[in-house]
Amino acid sequence: MKTSLNYQYLSQGIFHYYNGNPADSIREAFKIVEEKNLSDNSLPNYHKYKVLRNMFSHPPPYDNSTINKFLNEFNDTSFDYNIFDCKRKIILINLESNKNIRLLNKFASELISVLRKELKLEI
């Protein structure tokens, strides 16, 4: 059953990517990372994906751990933000900015590519 679910997650990840929603694509595809217990040893940019997934899954304010992990991977110029206020623990990535769409598309596409190999379904 779990195997089948992972294919469903990746299929959904591709659906969101194809429809121009890279944030949802990362969130959906990351379920496989959790299901298969992948980590930074087996998944390049693991921490980047994880912190993005956390931010796309939960509304702010975030806890200190999430803010610190975000700041370990990104900074105030990595993305265009609607709000970037670490004191208030609010970081809101602007999902409509072209810069962010390009960057998130790149992350989503790389994640899909790695997970395709992980599920042994390369193109």
Place this chain on the structure above:
Amino acid sequence: MSNIAPMDWIFHYRLSKKITLLNQVQNSSNIEFEIFEEKILKKISKYIIGFKITVRDSLLEQAEEQSKTIARNLKNIITIKSGIPIEADLKDYHSIPKKGETGKIANTFEFLYNIKGGIIDLDLTNSNIQSIINSNEN
């Protein structure tokens, strides 16, 4: 022909988008791809447009459930391999007549999608709708 006795069945699924086939597909004992060939000038393009699933020795209800599971998983595989999200919808099914039998049980579906989208009414002058349209929250 009894509807109760286990029979062999063929379920025909159609994809929501045709998928370009650059090389070839290999069918299995119970799944056969439906390929469409399009010839433009001298070039022949091939597309996967659906597949047929054979379920043997089963009652219709069980066979349909089994075919749906296979179709769902195969749909995911095609999506992942092609990078194009597709749906696979049951187009028709029929039983395979045994030797000496001529009749068969068959059904064709007019409506391909189980999820129906639609709007009953939408009033753009409604204050709530206006509030949403004009909101500018970050």
